[in-house]
Amino acid sequence: MKLFENNRNLFKYLFIATAIIIVLASLVISHHLVKSLSKEERNKIEIWAEATKEMATDTVNLNMNLLLQILKSNTTIPVILFDKKTDYYSSNNIELPESNEQEFLKKRAEDFKKKHKPIIIEIEDFDQYVYYDDSYTLKQLQLYPYIQLGVLFIFMITAFFALFTTMKMEQDRLWVGLSKETAHQLGTPISSLLAWIEYLKLKETDPATLLDMEKDVNRLQMITDRFSKIGSTPTLEKKNVAETLQQAIIYLEKRISKKVIFKLQTPDNPLYADISEPLLSWVLENLTKNAVDAMGGVGNITYTISDKGNFLSIDIQDTGKGIPKSKFKTIFNPGYTTKSRGWGLGLSLSKRIIESYHKGKIFVKSSEIGVGTTFCIELKKSN
Template sequence: MYSRQSLTYLFVIMAIIVVLLSLWLSNRLVKELADEERRKIEIWAMATESMLMDEEMDMSLVLRILESNTTIPIILYDKSSGKLTPRNIKLPEEDAESYLQIKIVEFGRRHDPIALLEMNQLLYYDDSHTLKTLQLYPYWQLLVIALFTGLAFFALNRSQRAERDRVWVGLSKETAHQLGTPISSLTAWMEYMKLKEIDPQLLTEIDKDVSRLQMITERFSKIGSITGLKPEDLRGVIRRSVAYLEKRVSGAIVFNMRFPEHPVIVDLNEPLFGWVIENIVKNGVDAMQGEGIITFEISEKGKMIHLDISDTGKGLHKSKFKKIFSPGYTTKDRGWGLGLTLVERIVEENHKGEIFVRRSEPGKGTTFRIQLRKN
């Protein structure tokens, strides 16, 4: 079965073939019509010359030939007198002679003039209005094809995105629903164990994990819903997320934070944005195989806040910078490849921001940049 990307490439190739074939046919038709107009002008020149040089010529036939040209602009130039005689050309009210001189130059660039040797004259001519329109037709055709192709791709992309969104929302809400029952049961068991003689420190850690499960359930339930954003200090949100992660990753992972001394206020939904931090950190930990440095750096530029998250892992080739956000893409043996897709959705749709790979190099690590508007 063809992949969606392969079908897209096939569609583009077919569209290019259709366009090239259309251009070839149009150019061939234009050339044939141009040759026919040249022959008509040559016949017209012969008729003009014959009318003046051969008195026994059937004048009615000659006049019929001369009067038949109603579409092709011509200028008859007499070398002896310098007189210019136009036909099928709309002359300006003033300075018609200069206008015709300009037209002769234009006509001469497009077509070689036809010499009337017996009369010592040159016949200059231009393409008819029909031929000029036909010459432009392929480009208008290209524009229309490009427009409809673009609209088709846009509609297809929107349709696929809407379908993907429905799957995301359905899966997320069903996950939240399924998690609700065991979490309620765990909460009840926690209250029961607090009444027994059990190590309080152990109960505290279990309680933290139950609270974490409740937060995860809340995150899933918010996917597809209108999320409430409120002003938060970005530094605090990151510190709280990292504090949770530090106890659950390898001790060989070092977290560095380069933050401004003043509060960095942005509109956030902390449970969802914390999910973004966790997913990126977990990807970095996997890329570093449990040992290395993860650095958080906040900078400001105009009305934008930039959060750079860097790791010292195996890095990426430039060709993968956009692909890693695609659903199903993963370099790990396990997992569904949905983590960074979810991150992109939360940043761009829930927080109206942007996330991308700022830089990466195989063997030297990766830096993700998240851009958010200031509060």
């Protein structure tokens, strides 16, 4: 079970690392494309500025058609041409307002200047500045990495959730199969024991001995019934929770060290909940046995039932070695155990019984190293 947990964590880290590498590679490529396109647009504007300069000269033998084609070729890059001599702004590829056109272009020119260094056209008696902005295509490409990051993030969350769900379903199938197989394997020896008890009755065996044997066999039958219910929807019945808890304590007191002192605190009025008594008793026994192990077989276990309005709570408090805060949630994972023996299924199955079957909650309420731990079970009250 620990190997499965380690492999699962390794696969999770590999998945995250791969996703990060994909994101970083995508960002590097996008940045390179943006930089290349930005450089190309700068070159286009420089050629456009040079054509404007040539048009303003009196040089003979100019290829006017070529210059006009260059000037007309810019259909995507917003450009503002400022004539310093006349203090006049003209533009290309910019949607102009119906009024205050010059003020609008002056403000836009200042904005363009912050993004790109203007190109200066200087000849005799001619002084102009070319301001330009990124084309619409380049702006889209600049946004692309952020859009891509968002898409990849959604993909990672979706994939991780799908992976987690698949693994959880596999674990559930494993626990269900294990539980039902255990119940099946127990069925044969229990039937045999019942037959031997009937045989011993005919032999006039001590009735007290037979009564104890019957109790233990009945207990085995109840345990088998619990295992067989895993994976199936149990029948819930309205029960007095205090009575169920008291019966579990009576059973455990006879089978646990006399050095463990049990205390039960209940409210004045009985509290009822819709429960599967065999399964809830199993959870209470699991928590109690874990508490006994944590105390080394010596200490106090206090059970407190409280009315919380629409629900009731059962606190199981021990005086054991405590649990680190970092392990509060981990201890409910399948396969987690601090014991040298055991599969680490107790708390995992307890969580499934409370949350999946009873629609309640089970969690570590508090814990202090060397002082003790309190587990809490919350169940919805019956009307």
